[in-house]
Amino acid sequence: MPYTSHGHWYGPGEPTMPAPNARARCGGPRLCAVCKREAGQIEYACRFTSWTNTDGKDRQVTKYDQTGAGEAGLLSARTLAKQTRAWQPHHDLPADAVVVSRPVPEWTVVEEN
Ligand SMILES: [Zn+2]
Numbered sequence: 830m831p832y833t834s835h836g837h838w839y840g841p842g843e844p845t846m847p848a849p850n851a852r853a854r855c856g857g858p859r860l861c862a863v864c865k866r867e868a869g870q871i872e873y874a875c876r877f878t879s880w881t882n883t884d885g886k887d888r889q890v891t892k893y894d895q896t897g898a899g900e901a902g903l904l905s906a907r908t909l910a911k912q913t914r915a916w917q918p919h920h921d922l923p924a925d926a927v928v929v930s931r932p933v934p935e936w937t938v939v940e941e942n
Pocket residue numbers: 833835853855856857858861862863864865
């Protein structure tokens with residue numbers, strides 16, 4: 830792992846193992862969508878319509894089930910979206926579950942030692 834399938838190191842720290850022979854000129858995790866996803870800088874969720882009843886009235890709301898970052902998060906979100914679309918119509922809901930993603934924000938140093 831610490832290299833993406835395009836051959837870019839994504840940490841932590843400096844490379845601790847030899848680089849693969851082939852490295853794509855894709856820009857690595859900062860610029861390339863594939864590298865970014867594999868490096869875990871994108872997190873995923875399943876977004877879907879569901880029922881809520883917090884005040885005694887049934888209402889439809891948009892919900893997000895977060896499944897995590899990187900390749901594993903994407904695969905979990907895909908499975909969850911498929912399963913959710915299967916049960917929604919049985920509960921008078923539109924079968925609208927989809928996989929959504931957002932970038933994981935980077936930490937910024939606000940106080941130096
Ligand atoms: Zn790449």
